[in-house]
Amino acid sequence: MDLKDIQNLIKFVAKSGASEVKLETEDVKITIKTGSDDKQETTTYVQQIPVGAPVAQPAAPAPAAQPAAAETTTATTTAEDSKYITIKSPIIGTLYRKPSPDKPVFVEVGQTIKEGDVLCIIEAMKLFNEIESEVSGKIVKVLVDDSSPVEFDQPLFLVDPS
Structure with a gap:
C-alpha cells in the first residue's frame, strides 16, 4: 500500500462520517480515527510490519477448568467440519x-x-x-x-x- 492509497483512504473515511477504521494487511496496519466534535480532526497511525521469518507467538494457556475430554471433542468436531x-x-x-x-x-x-x-x-x-x-x-x-x-x-x- 503506497502513500497515495493511504491518503485516499483517509479522505474516504473523513467523508463517510465513521469515527474509527482499522485496516490490516500482511505488511501494513492502519488505524484512522476522526474527531466527532465540530473541529475536523483526523489521526492516522501507520505501522509497517516487518517482512521476514514468521515469529512464533506463544499459545494462550488453556483454562484449568476445561478437562482433557474437551480437547478431544474439539479435534473430532474439526475433523467432521473439514468435509x-x-x-x-x-x-x-x-x-x-x-x-x-x-x-x-x-x-x-x-x-x-x-x-x-x-x-x-x-x-x-x-x-x-x-x-x-x-x-x-x-x-x-x-x-x-x-x-x-x-x-x-x-x-x-x-x-x-x-
Missing part, C-alpha cells in the same frame, strides 16, 4: 440474519441453498450488503448470532456440498 465448505465474511461489519426485525431469517440449519441465494446481510458503514452463497448445498451450521459483529474472513456458515 464442509465454510462460508466466510467478505467484509467487517454487523451481521443480520433477517432482512428486517419482523421478517423470518434468510436461511435455517438444514435448509438447501443454491448459488446466488442470500444468506445474510452485513452492515458496514451504514451500507447493507447482501451476502450471497457461492456454493450449493445444505446449511449444516450457523456460526454467528444475529446482530453480532463480524470480522473479515470470519466463518459464518458451514455448508454440506453433497
